[in-house]
Amino acid sequence: MTETERAYEQSETWEIVSNIAKSRLVPRHQDILFRRFGVNNSRPQTLSEIASIYRITPERVRQMEQKSIRLIRKFIYRMGW
Numbered sequence: 001m002t003e004t005e006r007a008y009e010q011s012e013t014w015e016i017v018s019n020i021a022k023s024r025l026v027p028r029h030q031d032i033l034f035r036r037f038g039v040n041n042s043r044p045q046t047l048s049e050i051a052s053i054y055r056i057t058p059e060r061v062r063q064m065e066q067k068s069i070r071l072i073r074k075f076i077y078r079m080g081w
Contacts, residue, residue, distance in 0.1 A: 014039065020072050028054070029068045036065050 001009075018039060021030050032054075038044035047058035047065075054061070 017072060020075055021068065024071055024075055025068050029064050032061055032064050033068045036061075 018034075021033055025033065032050055034040055035042070035045045035050050035053075036047075047061045050061045051058040
């Protein structure tokens with residue numbers, strides 16, 4: 001697989017995950033996940049940066065991120081992908 005093919009496949013994967021997040025996650029969890037991974041052409045943000053935006057602890061941001069990832073994985077598993 002060439003570098004171009006790998007990049008295209010990765011962008012397709014992120015598009016699928018992004019669509020699942022938009023349809024399955026509450027807006028706050030979606031935003032936290034997108035900020036953590038730098039989705040929408042932004043740089044990935046740290047737990048502390050996101051925590052200051054939402055006025056919560058970095059640990060709470062981490063918990064919300066993990067919950068969001070679990071929900072996406074569960075949906076993908078149920079769809080048989």
